[in-house]
Amino acid sequence: MLMREYGGYIEFELFHGVLLHEKAIALNCGRSALAYLCEAKHIKKLYIPYFLCSSVMDLCDRVGVKYEYYHITESFMPIFEQKLAEDEYLYIVNFYGQLSNEAISELKQVHDRIIVDNAQSYYQMPVENVDTLYTCRKFFGVADGAFLYTDTFLERELPLDESFERMNFLLGRYERSANEFYGEYVANNKLFAHEPVKRMSKLTHNLLRGIDYDAVAKKREANFKFLRDAFSDVNKLKLTVPYGAFMYPLLINNGMRIRKQLQQMKIYIPTLWPNVLDECESDTLEYQFAEDILPIPVDQRYGVEDMEYLVEKIQMEGNYGSNY
Numbered sequence: 001m002l003m004r005e006y007g008g009y010i011e012f013e014l015f016h017g018v019l020l021h022e023k024a025i026a027l028n029c030g031r032s033a034l035a036y037l038c039e040a041k042h043i044k045k046l047y048i049p050y051f052l053c054s055s056v057m058d059l060c061d062r063v064g065v066k067y068e069y070y071h072i073t074e075s076f077m078p079i080f081e082q083k084l085a086e087d088e089y090l091y092i093v094n095f096y097g098q099l100s101n102e103a104i105s106e107l108k109q110v111h112d113r114i115i116v117d118n119a120q121s122y123y124q125m126p127v128e129n130v131d132t133l134y135t136c137r138k139f140f141g142v143a144d145g146a147f148l149y150t151d152t153f154l155e156r157e158l159p160l161d162e163s164f165e166r167m168n169f170l171l172g173r174y175e176r177s178a179n180e181f182y183g184e185y186v187a188n189n190k191l192f193a194h195e196p197v198k199r200m201s202k203l204t205h206n207l208l209r210g211i212d213y214d215a216v217a218k219k220r221e222a223n224f225k226f227l228r229d230a231f232s233d234v235n236k237l238k239l240t241v242p243y244g245a246f247m248y249p250l251l252i253n254n255g256m257r258i259r260k261q262l263q264q265m266k267i268y269i270p271t272l273w274p275n276v277l278d279e280c281e282s283d284t285l286e287y288q289f290a291e292d293i294l295p296i297p298v299d300q301r302y303g304v305e306d307m308e309y310l311v312e313k314i315q316m317e318g319n320y321g322s323n324y
Contacts, residue, residue, distance in 0.1 A: 012203070015210035020123070021134060024147035026200035028161040029192040030119055030135035031059045033148040036197050037089075037115060037131055038065050040152040044087035046115075047080060051286040052093060054275040058193055074285065075238065077103065080111070089113045089131075096249045096295075097121035097242030104130060123217050123244030136204065138246065139299070140211060141170050143188055145204040154197075161198040166191070178268070216300040217244030223298035224248050226307045234318070237293075247295035250314070255292030258317045265313055269294045 019026075027033050034056065037043065045066040048056055060067045071079045076095040084090060090111045092104070097120055104127045108114055116132040118124055122139045126132035126149040136145035143166035169184035178185075224245035228235075236251040252258070259269045271277075276290035296310060 012206065013210075015206055017209040017211065019205075019208055020213045021147035021149075024134070024149050025153075026205060027146045027148055027158075028144050028195060028198040028200055030117075030133060030146045031055055031192050032195065032197040033133035033135075033146045034059055034115070035063050036148055036154060037133075037150060037152075038063050039197075040150065040154050041089070041131075042087060043089050045085070046089055046091045047082070047084075048091045049078065049093055049286075050280055050284070051095070051273075051276055051289055053273045055193065056091070062193075071285065078107070084111055084113050089115050091115050091117065093117045093119075094121045094124065096239070096246055097124055097244075098240060100240070101125075101127050120246040121242060122246070123213075124242065136208060139216075139244075140208065141174075142204050142207050143167055143170060144192070145200050145208065158197055158199045161195075161201040161204075163201040163203040167203075213244075219300045219303070220245045220298050222304070223302055223307050226304060227296055227298065227311065230307070230311045231314075245298050248298050250294040250296055251289070251292055252294065252318055253292065254318070255294050258314065259294060261317045262313060267310065267313060269296065 025033075025036070027036060038046075038060075043065055045068065046056075046060060047070050048060075048067050049072050050069045051072055057067060059065075072095075073079060076093075076098045078090065078092055080090060090107070090113065092099070092107060092114055094104075094116060099116075099121075101124065104114075104116055108127060108130050114130060116126065116130055118126070118132055119135045119138055122134055122136075129151065130149075131151075132149045134147040136142050136147075143163050144161065166188050169181040169188060172181040172184070221241060221243055225241050227248040227250070228239060228241060231248075231250055234250075234252055237249055239249070256271075259271065262269055271290060272293070272295055273290060276286050280287040280290070294314070296314075298307070
């Protein structure tokens with residue numbers, strides 16, 4: 001135990017707000033949340049969607065868990081009818097927060113052993129008795145952090161993570177442009193591929209206590225609603241409006257071309273996920289989603305004027321009419 005220090009320079013302020021997931025297990029990253037479950041529940045095999053970030057497959061390879069793919073519907077529901085063995089789990093991703101807790105409850109009743117990945121639905125509380133994980137850095141300005149709800153706990157003591165060496169790209173972007181620190185951001189993402197399971201750092205825990213969660217959620221929801229109304233005639237997806245939405249998924253023709261053109265205007269629309277384009281056939285739904293969905297940012301940095309600007313530029317590049 002470190003001896004307490006007195007005097008010297010002042011560090012970050014200590015925040016006292018309540019975490020949104022106060023009762024969950026606080027870990028260092030989303031991969032660790034899944035690794036925790038695999039170890040605690042002695043999982044031998046996961047069934048995972050084709051439409052998924054490669055980090056999950058990499059984690060499975062790292063911890064010795066087998067996996068097999070399944071397809072999803074146009075409404076992001078899993079297409080899965082197999083009976084699970086005792087050591088097998090169905091890994092369900094709540095894409096863009098479009099799976100309601102009612103839908104998740106029905107999946108739980110049918111398959112029993114399910115894991116819900118709420119990385120894109122931070123504000124959606126877990127269904128009772130369903131293992132559910134959340135990641136923090138997709139929603140807030142932190143370098144790491146994840147939460148896990150489960151009824152099975154590891155008996156071994158987990159080390160405490162430290163975040164201070166990962167903060168430069170966040171501090172840099174606060175005062176300069178994202179481009180200048182994008183390389184550090186990418187490097188930070190890659191770091192977690194090899195990180196062991198740890199408890200969430202004191203720094204990340206503290207920063208998360210300084211957030212006005214209700215204000216953030218309302219802003220995200222309002223921005224999502226604006227985009228839904230603006231693109232109602234062209235979006236091929238039928239969407240519900242999540243509280244505290246992640247991003248607005250706009251599925252249109254020539255999404256990849258429009259994405260590249262927007263980048264020239266400093267409008268950065270990610271491809272979720274590029275590995276799908278290499279792993280799936282071009283005539284599959286998953287390939288179409290990866291190529292042509294434009295995940296438009298709706299986060300707390302932006303307001304209605306920003307949404308109007310994004311709509312104008314996207315409509316201009318896609319030759320769409322205006323609905324707002």
